[in-house]
Amino acid sequence: MTATSQRIVTPWRSDGPLTEDLDLIVDALCRLLPAWLPGQRWYAGKGHCLSEARPILAEVVVPGTPALLQTVVRTDDGECYQLLVGVVPGPADADRGVSAEAVIGSSRTSDGLWLTLYEASSDPELLSALLERFVAAEPRGALEYHHFPGATIPVGRRARPLTGEQSNTSVAFGDRMMLKVLRRIMPGANTELEMLAALERAGDVPSAAPLAWAQTPGRDGAEPTTLCILQEFVPSRGDGWSMATAEAEAGIRGECESVAPLGGFSDDAFALGQATARVHMALAQQLETRTLSLPEAVELTDALVARLDDALVEVPDITPYARGLHTAYQDLREVVWRGNPLPIQRIHGDLHLGQALRAADGWVLIDFEGEPGHPFAERRHLQPAIRDVAAMLRSFDYAAHHALGEILGVPPGKQTTRDLHGTRLARRASAWAVHSRRGFCAGYTAAGGEDPRTSPVLLRAFEADKAVYEVLYEARNRPEWLPIPLAAVRRLAHGTRFAG
Template structure:
């Protein structure tokens, strides 16, 4: 796939399906997806009309009934999405186990036959059959399946779809492996494969070792694009977001505004800070690391200002704080201009509590693909490690206010948070967030990372950038939650930090 414009492909013939059957299924998908695709959690073009899709790839990877198609479609805004599509020649209600919201379409074809097409990422039977493609590591038309050298991939494991994700879809195979099905497809080297391999090479950073991957074959001279990544499964006690929000809620419900009654999460936050520093050290060791030049600092500042300008168009509530935010960004450039070295390296790029799993022996960071929707080359840019730190600090703030909203039965910032009970609970939520942020920074420093609190200018700039992004996200998806990032924007525009 390339970024030069849409290219259609001719679906290939596979055992168990006639060529015209596959042509028919692709034609039906082109007709159905403009209405179905915008409702998916991982679809990036929310709020925009989708008039058409064009097929870039369509292969039958599991023939028979049901059949499994691995497909990539380009939308009319130029974005490319992968779908695993199940196909059965019968009405939707005749096949049990297919969730109603997974059905893309069901009805009679122009030649009078029944055809049901459904999103197959929740079909254990088809997903288990797909695993055999990775075991065999043999090409399938325009698809290639590759093993990491030395990886052992067991066959015959039962698939178990996982829930709770947004930008991609994950499937567990027993307690041995996890398949990540990438949704937004881009050409080029995959950042997650590269970074997981780097962490694996160090041997002392807990991570999910990569095992195999699927990619396009780079047909017609196009650069290959990664479609799926098979990696070790990390058994966990839960993800950071679930654990943090549960403990924040427990704290908010008690009359606690001091350190002692906050429960165990500051210890967890300390350990999470340690894990983050360990990952940063490993990435700096195994991949490129250097200091930021002044031209790069100017370019970085310009990028932050441009993001703010774009957000102001959709979020006018940011306008009163624009000058203060711009000052925060310009201060970052001044740090470099005055000769202060600013180390840059490969970082996680999309770090938050949901990207950490609490394993039996500590935290494991996951999902190293960077910010969804950004080109892979942009995700590979070297950046200050404090950017990941700032993103995690914002996540603590969100966890506290999400828990508060659940308790109040309304988003924070509404009338229920301004009465006496709501004010007290809001104070407890803020205290929980502050203590968690302090513990995270302390843990990061204890594990050999540079104390982020000694770089207040950098921390302020990157927290502000993240809060602006959050404001834009909330306006597009949950306008009632806009007060959360706006409160951070207000504080950061006035020169305050949040790490404590």
């Protein structure tokens, strides 16, 4: 969606209540959204008082009673969001899976009929009907549906929403497919589509196969805008975050039966490192690669410094460590200036334990969108693969100290040095993180990736940048977690190695 996008309202003629009243319903939706939208977990404008939502696109994709609207609205801060809106006469039926939190509000039609508008991603009947649009793959109105070559999309699968995502909404269809509904809409081809297609071409890579997608058509010079992605569903034992924190807690408590010291996640960390290396090598094979130029090295380090400067304004607690962090970034620039070639390629861009699923035959990496909120063009920038590695290493640190907080019953960093029991457990948590990080790096190397531990300057710089990013995030969203990245900032500013 561009700033000049025109409102597109495309009714699908039917016997339902939307035939003549779609404009009224869309207008009512936009009046109701300022009160409802800020409460959604995928709304990016936390702390922003929303006063207006304007319609950009509204199409009836499932006609009848109830009906389903696929909509995009622009808020007064310029962001665009997608909603799947169910419309039903009278109150929404809880039997449809519609919770009170999903109800957006009510509207009256021109003939006095009351309609309830609700967020329909938890309505299995409507989502199963939407799947048929992907099967047909026919352009209708303001939307286009496309298949990947050779994709098979079975119908008749019952939809069920998946929990745990923050920036998007995912719906599973049986154990075969998953529909990702993109919430924060940006113009241009979606990076995840591109990455998944590249991994599918490479073959034998731990990722989910892409099946289909929905987009707005590119017209009058505007770029197509991806709205939904249908991909293979990956049955799993759980995600990396839940598994790692459980293992970390057992290790910190001393309850783990594994012979591995301080917890039994070592083998999983090793396998996760292998999966990450395989993904990196496949992306390097299928997409562009080259070495970082001197001007790009300057641009990269300037971006790291800019992030630090922003954090210094919002979180003065990191001021004592600014000099050490600047040194870490300068050392990164010096590596390139001295003539050391630094390969760059497409990477995951937002890798952490929650982006990995433990499938029956190993780890599968998911969510290749890159860092949320950044334009797609920026997410396509070629970067050193070690940046993904550094991000995952930070995630092990988070898992350990989150588990420690659960054990002690206090937020991370609230333990005192006078609490000898807490201090002993904190040491165990740090040791568990180190042990897991070592396993990950060893697995990454065993699968053919360059050993991250042989590039301590790069690893320190990118870990420091990730920790600064975490400081900003926690200060804005979870202040009680702020001590975790602050401790990492302090360590990295002093140049302390942590990967083993």
